[in-house]
Amino acid sequence: MAGKKKVKRAGPERFRNTQLADALQTQDMAAxxxxxxxxxxxVPLMRPGHRDNPLDVGEVWTYRDPKTGDVALLLFSDAAHKPATLPPGVALQAPDWLRAFLGAHEDEITTVFFDIAGPHPLQAAPADLIAALDA
Structure with a gap:
């Protein structure tokens, strides 16, 4: 078929933020x-967004501790760092989305983990991340 190109979709291997991975490696909060x-x-997703609706970002997956009821948001610097035990869907979200999500759920989310399974995990309070995003 001359003239037709096969379009390659971005796989999970393209879902990363190298700068965030580097900052987590050094554990430098300013970075x-x-x-x-x-x-x-x-961001891990329970349900991916609908392809025909760019406003549908999907349903973000959070972890609720069955003993305490505490809710944790898990974020990753690279989709490759997401444990296979989590739902398979991921989204690559911009800073303004993260700020809006944290602001909307600040009273429910008790902690945020970055790269929880490694290689360089970090834990932060939602209020601290909101302050960092607003700086």
């Missing part, structure tokens, strides 16, 4: 804040 303000974050 993490900068990376969050200027780059995307990989």
């Amino acid at each position: 993490v804040a900068f990376a969050l303000r200027h780059g995307p974050t990989v």
